[in-house]
Amino acid sequence: xxxxxxxxxxxxxxxxxxxxxxxxxxxxxxxxxxxxxxxxxxxxxxxxxxxxxxxxxxxxxxxxxxxxxxxxxxxxxxxxxxxxxxxxxxxxxxxxxxxxxxxxxxxxxxxxxxxxxxxxxxxxxxxx
Amino acid sequence: xxxxxxxxxxxxxxxxxxxxxxxxxxxxxxxxxxxxxxxxxxxxxxxxxxxxxxxxxxxxxxxxxxxxxxxxxxxxxxxxxxxxxxxxxxxxxxxxxxxxxxxxxxxxxxxxxxxxxxxxxxxxxxxxxxxxxxxxxxx
Numbered sequence: 001x002x003x004x005x006x007x008x009x010x011x012x013x014x015x016x017x018x019x020x021x022x023x024x025x026x027x028x029x030x031x032x033x034x035x036x037x038x039x040x041x042x043x044x045x046x047x048x049x050x051x052x053x054x055x056x057x058x059x060x061x062x063x064x065x066x067x068x069x070x071x072x073x074x075x076x077x078x079x080x081x082x083x084x085x086x087x088x089x090x091x092x093x094x095x096x097x098x099x100x101x102x103x104x105x106x107x108x109x110x111x112x113x114x115x116x117x118x119x120x121x122x123x124x125x126x127x128x
Numbered sequence: 129x130x131x132x133x134x135x136x137x138x139x140x141x142x143x144x145x146x147x148x149x150x151x152x153x154x155x156x157x158x159x160x161x162x163x164x165x166x167x168x169x170x171x172x173x174x175x176x177x178x179x180x181x182x183x184x185x186x187x188x189x190x191x192x193x194x195x196x197x198x199x200x201x202x203x204x205x206x207x208x209x210x211x212x213x214x215x216x217x218x219x220x221x222x223x224x225x226x227x228x229x230x231x232x233x234x235x236x237x238x239x240x241x242x243x244x245x246x247x248x249x250x251x252x253x254x255x256x257x258x259x260x261x262x263x264x265x266x267x
Contacts, residue, residue, distance in 0.1 A: 012200050012204075014201070014204045015200060015203050015204055018203070018204050018207040018208060019207070021207075021211065022207055022211065025211065056196070081203075083195070083196040083197070083199035083200050083203075084192055084195055084196040084199070084244060085241070085244055086192075086244065103199070103237075103241065104199035104200065104202065104203040104237075105199060105202040105203040105205070105206035105207075105233060105234070105236075105237045106203065106206075107206070107210070107234075108206070108207050108210035108211065109210070
């Protein structure tokens with residue numbers, strides 16, 4: 001799919017590869033990063049507006065990464081995927097600019113639906 | 129110094145600290161024993177509350193760590209089993225096995241979700257000991 005690019009960030013390589021496969025099989029171009037810093041490097045070069053970020057990353061965490069991305073990409077649809085859910089964390093995520101929040105193990109169908117909905121939103125916003 | 133439990137006439141248990149020491153005469157021989165008793169029931173209750181809170185804090189931290197760590201490999205297994213289910217026809221000999229892997233992974237996810245929502249210290253009997261009852265310990 002042209003310009004259907006997704007960024008996935010997770011420090012667990014097995015999860016990263018699994019998510020890459022899920023999105024690639026569905027026809028998306030999946031970019032992956034193991035750290036927030038690597039993700040920011042990718043975003044400097046590629047036009048990506050749909051993202052799935054792990055929260056617990058080495059170095060800069062996923063919440064901080066979202067804050068940074070949100071400053072430059074107000075229309076990006078950014079999802080959090082985390083291995084630990086708490087109300088406190090969910091509040092932090094919303095304040096940082098996350099659009100949605102998934103707890104692992106997240107259903108593949110749920111992630112694909114989230115990606116599809118995200119692209120529909122971005123397309124709609126771009127037309128304004 | 130000794131601590132003892134004493135059941136009063138009202139059948140309530142009180143905790144007492146008992147101190148005793150001899151009074152000696154000029155020759156160093158004991159001529160009397162001084163004994164005094166202190167009611168430490170409230171202090172003991174406060175100590176038990178602190179201990180329970182400490183145990184509970186430990187339970188919460190362990191539950192969070194276990195949930196977080198288990199959810200990572202479960203995410204991989206869940207995704208891969210779903211991809212296999214999408215690749216195999218339902219009448220394939222291994223379809224039901226893969227479906228079972230997916231279902232049991234989601235069941236494990238439900239368990240770790242309960243662990244993350246533990247809000248109080250509730251236990252149940254397990255063999256000769258006790259374990260946290262994660263069904264009663266959640267809000």
